[in-house]
Amino acid sequence: MDGRRRRSGRPDVSYGNSDGIAHNRSVILGTIHGYYKEALAVLPLDDLPELAPRLVGAGVCFGFGDPTTNIIANTLSSFLPDKPDPDHRAKKHKRKASIKTPSAAARSDAAGDAPSPPPETRTIAERSLEGLITFLTSYFRYLPTWDALRYLCLANADLLVAVRLIELDRCYNTKDERFHISSYAARAALTCAASSARQPDVDGFIAGSFSLASHLEFVTQTVLADRSYVLSVEKILLLSGMLKKKPRMLDKSDNPMIFADERRLRNCHTDANASGDANCEKVPGGLTISLRAVLLDKIHAKYLKAISRLPMQDVRARYHLPPCPCQRWLLLWPIQLCDQHHRQHSLV
Template identity: 80%
Template sequence: MDGRRRSGGRPDVSYGNSDGIARNRSVILGTIHGYYKEALAVRPLDDLPELAPLLVAAGVCFGFADPTTNIIANTLSFLPPDHSAKKRKRKTKAAPSAAAARSSSETRAIAERSLEGLVTFLTSYFRYLPTWDALRYLRLANTDLLVAVRLIELNRGCYNTKEERFQISSYAARAALTCAASSARQPNVDGFIAASFSLASHLEFVTQAVIIADRGLRRSCCFLEF
């Protein structure tokens, strides 16, 4: 398809040429940056300055919850076990480090790593999915990993039974998440995997999110062209 836009004014995100890939990456990174702003608003780093270096080191936006929740959970999971005790002993605030998390260069780096992890997860789980195709699904899903997974299942039409559909507890999901964490250069892959599955086991809305994706996002599939 040579045109840049479809009828009705909707952007064409289906093609895999270099311009399309660059445009999709740019849009996705902008969306990811928005999630980091949301995470910072929910968990102000001015009050917890010790989280700033953890966010830029480990606060990737992928996992089995929504992107903002993933950022917060992945950051908090790297707090040392004795953090509470140290905080009680501290009489004054630690040296301000929130600026590190807010600096454009460092947030850009963690956003890039998040995108690398997201693409790696999709291309690892769906064996024949090319990178450019993973990017368009992520753009359509607003960078929500579970929504992107369900969109791929719906659009490909080859995951019709419950047994064929994505299961968080499956070996394939664990393997894909491990590959994603490694590609995103998580400082502790095993800790990240354990924290991700622990969070998923306590999130009832994970199943509801898949159901919503199944019902509410079917119409997105009609915008996917090959």
């Protein structure tokens, strides 16, 4: 993040080792707690105390923006402001006294000061981590949890930065291979992540995420313009109303992956950055298990493409054996060949 780069430490690469996984989870949680402290510093909890329970309930840090922006946007997407009160200023002092408990609870929950509770009562930071892991392992095939944790460490718990790092390691260079938020796979992964994070309103969260993406540049600039000041109530109401609108067509300036690439180059530390050579990204040996499966998929796709260009009659005559009737799931075979084979078997 601008001017406040967060170093979460090097990830543990003891793949599949319980101690390494626990270390990486601890490092990522520490980073996520820092994002919540930033979000709490700019939210006007004194003027709008109803924001506190919304943050604790729905303000996860994953989405299509940077983590701090995601926390604020997800909080405001579920925020229903009360009608304006003409005596707001006169009642301000009384309201301050009445919100000390929920505000303090929100800060304690987001900062991770309380001991780790059972799964059904996890803190918002712990639920965010579960959602981050679920998104990556749902979207990318053959990505185990410990690899997802490694990428999240490198990306400082920034979802789209982690997505980009995985694309680089897996050599996803074509337009069809790269991540698109409008794809069915991205929506499905986001839905799984929201369910894993126990979002109270999954459909509302999905709608709010795409609304954020369609206004990403404006929302990000508004939230992060000057974090030395608390956001005004007027700006909170403006952002809340904007995030509840129907998502518009994604403008090029609002492309989330462009912002993610900028954050990756500015903030995250990779193995290449550590060696000082931006053109030499070393893939750790532990990744070879999942990368081997990805490579086999790519080889399989090449064979399918080659077979599709061969004359179909020649392929059927020279290389395919007619299937038995019990193999009718092989839809590439003509029905007449199956019937002929069945008659031959019945004569034996």
